[in-house]
Amino acid sequence: MIKTITVLFFVMLILQSCSSVKEYEKEKINDPDMKLTARTAERYETSFQVYREAAAGANGGKSGGGCGCN
């Protein structure tokens, strides 16, 4: 696991060092549909998926709290 994380870390460093898009060039990147997060209205779907599936986390949803036992 540590090896994987280390590799990922160096890949990230390489990626960020070779990319520089200027602010005025970010019209497309700043489009609301390009956001790197779940949509606001997606929260209830995430919620039921957390309840109905055993795997939670890394999905922008709450990682604990709430019972979800139904």
Add this chain to the structure above:
Amino acid sequence: MKIKFLFLLVLISSIAFSQDKTTAPAFKKRVLESTEVDFLASYYNQDGSRSAVSGGIGSEKLTDIASNIVVAMPLNDDDVLTIDLGISAYSSASSSNINPFNSTGASSSGGPSGTPWQASSGASKSDQLVSIVANYSHSSDSRNFIWNTDVSFSNEYDYTSVGFGGGIATLFNEKNTELSLKANVYLDKWRPIYPTELDEYSKYGANFLNQGYFNGVSVLDQNGQATTNYLPSAFQTVSGVNRNSYSASVGFSQVLTKKLQFSIFFDILQQQGLLSSPYHRIYFADKANYYIGQAQYINNYESSTNSGVYKLADDIERLPDSRFKVPVGARLNYYINERFILRTYYRFYSDNWDIQSHTATIELPIKLSDRFTVFPMYRYYTQTASKYYAPYETHLSTERYYTSDADLATFDANQYGFGINYTDIFTGTKIWKFGLKNIDFRFNHYERSDNLNANIGTIAFKFVMQ
């Protein structure tokens, strides 16, 4: 392992902060120009045939209506306070069968009866969840560093959760790279409720068939004959009622080109305490079967044609008091052209209960005009079973941990749907001081390989104060 992980976090943070050489601009744009209010509402229904309350068979019919109001208020140029208030109400055939008997015991004519295939009139057939989350965030003058903190509270009939946490995010490389760290703690508490027959046993002990609810009620054996042999001696009430969850998350996002960006997230979660649900029944394969209700339905107990008999539990599910989870996720979004955008998401999950899962999502927003966007979407999910799971009536009483909750079984799921988004950047439609900026509607259908089906529809309105 944990020390190495923390060391890595510190290293990443150090490098990230060393990149931030942007000085504060002469003019500061407010982080949030004015108060924004989101109204959200959803309707969810599901049906299935593997109810955990009935030990792995029975109706999973459930309806849930939820709504939230989220208010984001700028406190000054740099600080934003967000309050999120939520309420949801459900009715559930599954949880109604915590007490499956549709009369109050021997006092009613004909005696009590029930079935795992229908909802009972028990008090647990419905409940309400209320929640509140307050989040405070601060952005640096350069807008390249953000910290936030949050507190949360939620409550339902048998469960209360209190949470707090915080995080930092830093942007560098001309805001093309973002690194974030987040940590949360949830301190939850159960107020356990047990299946009726086990609750009565815990109250009255070995003589419980002659007292309380069971006084005068006929318990039937597998042949439909009245018996007094039912004794769930494996059952004990839970010894602890707390469930604590601790999570830490690292996120990294990168703008790759003018049209392409991605992010990855790495979480670790540790849960401790009562991780089972105290009202999930277990039927052991090596124990005799006992019923309450009408004897003619015993032979087709596992069929939905059973409308009049309910099997008495041997125990409730038992699970370890610790669980360690490691999910890793990634998003990649690509601006194809003025009409199409591609949104993708993938996540891998693993925990020490032997569950592994993969999730893949694809969404294709199509811009019909300046105001309307439609987005078809598809999600695939697959998971392996927990080592503690076995189907209805296959666990043995000699095992230490056991559950027949199908949510912990092997399955895969397909979810498909669509969304419609309306945006008016000029906020032409007004209600009092608020202009309507955005309406988002989405509908999804969910199908699991074990025949659980669900539908969910959500609508969200965003207003901006003017």
